[in-house]
Amino acid sequence: MPTIAVDAMGGDHGPDEVVKGVAQVSLETEIETLLVGDEARIQAVLERVPYNPEHIAILHCRDAIGMGETPREAVKKKDASLVVGVRAVADGRAAAMVSAGNTGACVLACAQHFALLPGIKRAALASVYPRHTEYDGQDPLALLLDVGATVRCEAPELVQFALMGSAYARRISKLPSPRVGLLNMGSEEGKGGDVLAEAHRRLRALPGITFVGNVEGNDLVHGRADVIVCEGLLGNVALKLLEGVAEVLGEVTRSAAESRVTWRLGLRLLSGGIDRLQALVDYRQYGGAPILGFQQLFLKCHGRSSSGAIANAVKVAAKAVRDRVPAEIADAVAALR
Amino acid sequence: MKVIRFRRPPAPLPALLCRWDLDKTYLRSEFDTLGQLWRTAWETGADKVEVPGVVDVIKGLKACAERHGRAAQLQFISASPPQIGKAIRDKLALDGIPYDSITFKDQLQHLRRGNLRKLREHAGFKLTELLRGRRGAPTDARELLFGDDWESDPLIYSVYADMVAGRLGGALLERVLGRIGVDATTVAAIVAAAGEVAGPARVDRIFINLERRTPTGVFRLYGPRVVPSFNYFQTALVLAGDGWLDPEDLLRVARALAGGAGFTPRRLENSLADLVRRGHVTPDSGDRLARPLRKAGLLPPGPRGPADWFRRRLAALRRGRRPLASDEALDYTAILERLPARRATPEAKAT
Numbered sequence: 001m002p003t004i005a006v007d008a009m010g011g012d013h014g015p016d017e018v019v020k021g022v023a024q025v026s027l028e029t030e031i032e033t034l035l036v037g038d039e040a041r042i043q044a045v046l047e048r049v050p051y052n053p054e055h056i057a058i059l060h061c062r063d064a065i066g067m068g069e070t071p072r073e074a075v076k077k078k079d080a081s082l083v084v085g086v087r088a089v090a091d092g093r094a095a096a097m098v099s100a101g102n103t104g105a106c107v108l109a110c111a112q113h114f115a116l117l118p119g120i121k122r123a124a125l126a127s128v129y130p131r132h133t134e135y136d137g138q139d140p141l142a143l144l145l146d147v148g149a150t151v152r153c154e155a156p157e158l159v160q161f162a163l164m165g166s167a168y169a170r171r172i173s174k175l176p177s178p179r180v181g182l183l184n185m186g187s188e189e190g191k192g193g194d195v196l197a198e199a200h201r202r203l204r205a206l207p208g209i210t211f212v213g214n215v216e217g218n219d220l221v222h223g224r225a226d227v228i229v230c231e232g233l234l235g236n237v238a239l240k241l242l243e244g245v246a247e248v249l250g251e252v253t254r255s256a257a258e259s260r261v262t263w264r265l266g267l268r269l270l271s272g273g274i275d276r277l278q279a280l281v282d283y284r285q286y287g288g289a290p291i292l293g294f295q296q297l298f299l300k301c302h303g304r305s306s307s308g309a310i311a312n313a314v315k316v317a318a319k320a321v322r323d324r325v326p327a328e329i330a331d332a333v334a335a336l337r
Numbered sequence: 338m339k340v341i342r343f344r345r346p347p348a349p350l351p352a353l354l355c356r357w358d359l360d361k362t363y364l365r366s367e368f369d370t371l372g373q374l375w376r377t378a379w380e381t382g383a384d385k386v387e388v389p390g391v392v393d394v395i396k397g398l399k400a401c402a403e404r405h406g407r408a409a410q411l412q413f414i415s416a417s418p419p420q421i422g423k424a425i426r427d428k429l430a431l432d433g434i435p436y437d438s439i440t441f442k443d444q445l446q447h448l449r450r451g452n453l454r455k456l457r458e459h460a461g462f463k464l465t466e467l468l469r470g471r472r473g474a475p476t477d478a479r480e481l482l483f484g485d486d487w488e489s490d491p492l493i494y495s496v497y498a499d500m501v502a503g504r505l506g507g508a509l510l511e512r513v514l515g516r517i518g519v520d521a522t523t524v525a526a527i528v529a530a531a532g533e534v535a536g537p538a539r540v541d542r543i544f545i546n547l548e549r550r551t552p553t554g555v556f557r558l559y560g561p562r563v564v565p566s567f568n569y570f571q572t573a574l575v576l577a578g579d580g581w582l583d584p585e586d587l588l589r590v591a592r593a594l595a596g597g598a599g600f601t602p603r604r605l606e607n608s609l610a611d612l613v614r615r616g617h618v619t620p621d622s623g624d625r626l627a628r629p630l631r632k633a634g635l636l637p638p639g640p641r642g643p644a645d646w647f648r649r650r651l652a653a654l655r656r657g658r659r660p661l662a663s664d665e666a667l668d669y670t671a672i673l674e675r676l677p678a679r680r681a682t683p684e685a686k687a688t
Contacts, residue, residue, distance in 0.1 A: 003603075027550065032603060043614045047554035053567050053611030054604040 001030045002321040003057075004314050005094035008037030009064035009081040010101025012304050015041050018100060021310025023051035028311070031318045034059055034094045036085035059088060064101075067303055071104030075112060082106065086113045089296045096297035096317040098288060100305040106298065107149045107291060114294035117326060119333040123293035124161045125149035125232070125300065126168065127239050134223035139173045143227045144183075144220070147235035149291060155198035158182065158229050159206060160333065164292040165227035166209045167328040172320060173226070181215035181225030183234060189214065199229075208335060288313035295326055352408040352478040353581070355398055356467060359415035359425065361485040361548045363391050378420075382427025388546060389598035390569025390590050392432045397573065397586030398481070399435055404583065410474065413439040414466045416459040440466050460493050461514070461523035467497045468530045480540040481581065483572075486551040489517055491559050492676075494543040495667055498562065500527075503535030504666045516673050541579065544572050553615060558672050564617050570594050570605055571612050578622045584629045591635040602637045605630070 006022050008015040019042050022033045032055050035042050039060040046056075063080040075083055082101050089097045090113040099106050107125060116123065126145035133140055145165050150157065162180045169178035182200055184192040189200045191214060203211045215225050220238060230238070256263045288299035288309070299317045301309055360366035365386045366377055395411065402409035411434070415425070419441040429436055442462050471480075482498070484490025496513055499505035505513070510531055514524045543563045545556065556565045566572045573590040576582040582590075594600040606627075613623040630636040 032607075039614065047557075047615070048552050050550035050552055052550065053571075054600070054607050057603075057607050057610060058614070 001032055002095040002318050003032040003034055003093070004317045004321075005034040005036055005059070005085040005088050005097045006310070006314060007081045007085050007097070007099035007101050008035045008042050010099040011301065012067065012100075013306070014064070014100060016045055017305060017307045018310050019045035020049055020307035021305075022056060022314065023049045024307060024311040025314045026052040026055040029055075029315065029318070031055065031314060032057070033314060034085075034088060036061060036088065037064065037081040038062065059084060059093075065105050067102050069102060069105065071102060071108045074102060074105040075108045083109055083113075086110060086298070089298075090114055095321040096299065098299045098301060098310065098313045098317050100301035100303055100310065103148060103300060103303075106300050110291050110294055110296075110298050114296045114298070116293055117295055117330045117333060119337055120160055120164075120293045120329075122150045122153070122157050122160070123291055124164055125289055125291050126165060127235070127289040129220075129239065129242055131221045132223055138223050139169075139175060139226060141173065142220075142223075142225065143169055143173075143178075144235055144239060145227070145229060145292065146232040147239045147289065148232045150232045152233065153195070153231040155195050155202055158195075158199040158231070159202045159336075160293070161229045162203055162206070162209055162211070162227065163332040163336065164329050165229060167332050168290060168292060168320075168325055169227050171323040171325050171328050172316065175226055177210045178226040179210050179212045179224070180227045180229060181212050181219065183220070183228050183230035183238065184214035184216065187214045187216060195231075203229075206336070208332060288316060290316075290320065290325075292325075292329060297321060297326060350405060350407040352410065352475045353398070353402050354470070354474050354478045354480045355395070355409065355411050356470060356480065356482050357395075357411070357413050358484040358490060359413055360417060361388075361487050362483055362490075362546050363387060363413070364425075364428070380421075380424055382424045382429075382431055385424060385428040387428070387432060388548075388569065389600075390573070390594045392434065393586075393590040393593040394569050394573050394576070394582075395434055397582045397589060398576065401581060401583050401586050408475070410438075410478075411436045412470050414463060414470075415440065416442045416462060419443055438470070440470075458518050458520065460489055460517045461519035461527070463493050464497055464514075464519070464527050465523060465530075467493075468500075468527065468534055471501060471534045472530075477537045481576075482540060482543045483546070484543070485546040486549045486565070491543065491545050491556055491563050491565075492517060492672060494540070495559050495563060495672075498540035498543065499666060500531040501534050501536070502539055505669070506531045506535070509669060513669050513673065516676065541581075542575065544575070546572075555675075558668060558675065560667055561617065567611070568594065568600075568608055570600065570608050571617075574609060574612055574623075574626055575617050577626055578618050584626075587626065588629060588633055588635065591630055591633075595635055602635060606636050609636070 006018060008018050011018060015037055019035065022035055023046060025031055025033060027050060034057045036059045039058050042058055061079045061081050061084040063077045065074040065077060065080045065082050074080065077083060082099055082105055085097050085099065086109040088094050107123070110123065124146035125148050126143050127147045128141050128143055130140055131142045143165050145161050146153070166178050166180055169175050180203065182196065182203060184196050190197050200214060212225050215228055217238065219225065220228060220242065253267065257267050288301040291298040291300060297317060297320050299313045301313045357363055365388050399409050399411065413436055422441055425439065442459070482494045484494055496505060500510065506528065510528055511524055514527060519527070540562065545563060545565045547565050547567050553565050556563050564575050570591055573582055573587050577584065577587040591605055594605065609623055609627060612618045613620055618626070627636055631639050
């Protein structure tokens with residue numbers, strides 16, 4: 001079983017929710033975890049919950065990186081849990097890392113301590129998000145990358161993102177031939193400027209992936225593509241928009257229920273459907289966003305992750321290690337060369 | 338002229354009395370459902386499965402005591418009915434366990450007398466049997482008690498230990514017994530016996546096998562005498578730290594777990610580290626106990642340098658665990674407050 005390093009101090013609810021998530025994993029699976037953070041605080045949480053100590057090791061460090069800290073300054077803290085954890089993975093003490101901490105610092109720490117896979121120019125932060133399915137048996141989750149690791153990209157980098165996302169979906173979502181789309185402002189191949197037009201041309205000619213052409217913003221939530229490729233700036237805006245819409249929908253539903261009795265009754269009748277919708281947009285189900293392109297794996301969880309979300313992320317990280325996702329990406333890039 | 342010096346032979350070490358629960362402590366009994374209970378009733382000795390490592394811990398305790406010239410007694414006390422006694426004795430014989438006595442709860446007798454409350458009430462039975470065993474043992478015997486986290490073993494054993502030490506009696510003892518559902522006649526008998534057994538003997542440790550994975554913080558109120566352990570490697574480590582097991586016995590337990598229960602060196606290492614973090618083994622003692630295990634390849638090679646040693650020492654200091662002095666009584670009022678609510682019985686009300 002692989003050892004997964006977990007940044008115990010990261011996120012809005014660290015170390016409580018993180019440690020509880022790891023404790024849950026220790027009881028449900030054989031995955032070994034390396035909790036990185038303040039030992040006394042971690043132990044204090046462990047003593048309040050059921051856990052299996054045989055699967056949990058603790059790597060003590062004093063410091064932590066706050067969610068609001070500047071990434072460049074934050075990663076200079078050599079004894080911060082995130083940095084210590086990433087170093088532990090780089091040194092081979094763990095096979096992958098999970099953190100709900102500061103996203104920028106996570107990406108930067110990976111860039112500083114992990115080696116890029118041969119042929120990869122830039123890493124990508126991928127996000128798994130829920131979408132409508134077009135046919136029975138289609139995965140209800142799609143992969144969007146990059147969502148912030150590389151703000152501006154060139155066409156060859158977008159092509160590499162397509163290869164990375166495709167390899168990840170093949171291994172983790174078990175899709176034999178994931179459909180890849182390029183996020184653009186129109187479906188025509190010349191749209192979006194030189195970079196996107198060039199990326200479109202290259203992707204269309206690329207063997208080994210199933211390219212479905214340009215996809216527009218509304219296609220994000222439809223089932224047209226399983227992997228959607230874009231530069232970090234655009235991906236981040238799109239992802240935050242999806243999250244924002246889901247949050248507003250929830251708030252509107254709640255306020256509707258409070259304002260009129262008839263609406264409340266109506267919502268009660270629809271409660272089954274609403275629960276399913278909430279489950280679909282619940283980020284806790286998706287096990288974090290992988291940072292792809294490095295020889296080591298890193299899963300970035302939502303900052304507000306609950307113990308369940310952390311537990312899922314650890315399981316996905318272990319699955320990605322077992323299924324040799326980095327090797328799959330390296331093979332795909334090598335085949336291109 | 339030859340001077341003959343007469344040396345007084347060393348005083349014999351006080352005897353060791355080990356008292357074990359059976360189900361969920363020695364045996365991996367499963368009777369959470371009626372179906373499982375039915376199956377358990379029909380199991381033969383060969384069907385029964387022990388908790389990994391327990392056999393080697395028991396054999397180690399006996400062997401270590403013999404090695405050091407200490408008498409050791411092993412007693413089992415079970416709330417199971419004597420009707421399954423044959424299967425249990427067969428199992429213990431199969432495992433080669435050198436036990437001295439085994440006591441079952443005669444449920445049929447209670448049923449015949451129509452005393453249905455006594456069918457479910459185990460605390461009074463267990464305390465009575467513990468006291469009976471105490472009376473038959475040498476007065477200065479040291480005791481180790483082994484139970485699990487399914488019922489009230491930590492509380493029953495702690496009450497017994499404090500009675501033996503002369504720290505618990507009278508009204509407080511009556512209140513505790515009433516609260517845990519012991520009937521009035523048994524309460525009176527136990528309170529009377531408490532005065533008789535108080536003496537130089539003492540209960541050194543109470544080991545609780547965390548079969549249900551009860552959060553370890555729950556046991557804080559019981560003080561460091563109670564050691565909640567997740568596996569018998571942890572139990573063996575504490576016993577070895579206290580001198581009840583020799584390094585070779587500890588090695589045997591670790592080998593049994595590595596060979597038969599799939600414990601990897603990493604899992605054993607994590608178990609040791611957990612015990613150190615919880616304060617049941619000091620960092621120094623942990624290092625000392627780990628040395629022969631590392632040498633035998635049962636623990637990963639020691640990765641630790643001075644920096645790591647310093648860091649762990651600092652973490653231990655930060656935890657700031659206050660050791661419970663041996664003559665300090667437990668806060669039974671706080672313990673009772675944390676017990677799950679139960680229906681008040683007339684006896685409990687009376688006390």
